[in-house]
Amino acid sequence: MRNAHWLVAVLLVGSGCFGMMDSEGGGDISKKTAMKGRHVDPGDVSVPKGYRIEVVTTGLTFPTGVAFGDGGEVYVVESGYSEPGKLIRPRLVEIDRNGGGVRRVIATGEKGPWNGVAYSDGSFYLSENGGPHGGRIVRIDRDGSQTVLVDRLPSMGDHHTDGPVVGADGFVYFGQGTATNSGVVGEDAVQLGWLREHPDTRDIPCADVVLKGTNFKSKNPLTEDPDDEAITGAYSQFGVATNPGQVMQGQVPCSGAVMRVPKAGGNVELVAWGFRNPYGLAFAPDGQLYVADNGYDVRGSRPVFGSADWLWRVERGAWYGWPDFAEGRPLTMDFYSESGGDPKGFLLAKHPGTPPSPVALFPVHSSADGLDFSRSRQFGYVGDAFVALFGDMAPQVGKVMAPVGFMVQRVNTRTGVIEDFARNRGDEKGPASDRGDGGLERPIAVRFDPTGTQLYVVDFGVMRLTSHGPDSQPETGVLWRIVRNGGGR
């Protein structure tokens, strides 16, 4: 045993200290020069043998979703927003699938961001997040008219209402992200741009929860005094402490949940909760609903180290673990603190259930976002999930030793084994703007066309991380398409 300890000591010396290393994320602009504009070259993207990737259109501004009409028409939603202070009108546009660019504008909005888009029976469904009363699910008909199906969703915090998907049961399913990283409003809410504007924002549980009463001290950026401090508890607005045994009343709509509403509008129903940011939703060929969920960051009053992103199989009424579990494991494990020995205590005195294990665990900080399932033998990999990894936002979310994400991955949902499906060529990882070539930048959504033979990839475009936060470049978004050269699998 002593020998083993000696080995560890040697390895520790040899491997250096993570805490002393600089972050090497793909979007970190601090050490690099940003590329203006965007050059696109499918030859810089690697896909499996027998497949090819091609460009459908370029010059999109912050696109977040793609959908297809009854005749295979291609529609893209441009969110109109990427970070605080950068507001552009969101748009739903039809794209010429043969490379002719934007054919027409279906609708524009005033309250971006618009996240994702789904099409069903002649109408489009998307989420809208810029209004004064929270997120919305909006139906847009072909004539451009807009109908609000749900309003006042709790999207004023860290995460928005996410893009919807329409089920065969006639419901519009959508994810709602949490207001905070891990249940406590902290100083990071100022850096993310919402605390001063919405100081009463907090996480809302979907059912009553009983708190342990743990409180967190932070600086108080809401006062002029630089030494002022605030004490904040779980599920509470900034500066409000909690007590042991305190009950936080649940309600729907709520934070960190998948919910649904009838296509014609009506009451919002809870599907499942305990997610963090359930960004991407899709139904598998067998009708099972899956969600891609963004894991915790190393920021704020309750930073969590080493949390993956997840693919979950969504079971009605289940609780998936936020804010006390990651990937089905309790945050009290020393996995989740950088130095070990500093486990995060639970926030809840009693948990609403036992969180399940995820179907798959994506790389830490990779931002697993949009997903879809192959349904075509001609394309291959029937039943596998294809997931867009937006790529790390280090150092804002935590440090990494190399760029993470910036690709499309394929997941075998039976085994949890993940393979890269489309990623930039060569030894250097990261987005094209970091590598100085024409490959993928930040994939945010994927969707198969109605034939199932073409996988469209929505690439958000250039987003770099500065010392002041994200800096995105308009008109750098790209719609890619991956097709198989021939034959069934």
Next chain:
Amino acid sequence: MSRPLAVLVWVVGAIALIAPLFYGCGAERRGQPEAPAITADNPKEVKGQRLFHRWCYQCHPGGEAGLGPAINDRPLPHIAIRTQIRKGVGAMPAFGEDLLSDSDVSAILAYLDEMKHSPAHSD
């Protein structure tokens, strides 16, 4: 300690001492998707592949660097990797027998070997 055992300990220790010096040497082996996927073609490697994706992949995606360093190009002997897994190193947590049995660790090591030798990881 018997003399043969002492020699063994010193040899292993020397390897462990030198091996970290190779961190960063040589190209990180990549999983470019145009090459065949890593093939786990016996039950032990299949088990190792699933365990790797459950416990290791999130920090070492495809064996490459991410939150943690690349592990698909390291000339570390099994005993050193096993020790790293059991005891943790740097920011990497320890994986006790309550999480991974000895058989599980052996399966992961077999999969790591396959990863290093897979055509998908030969540039």
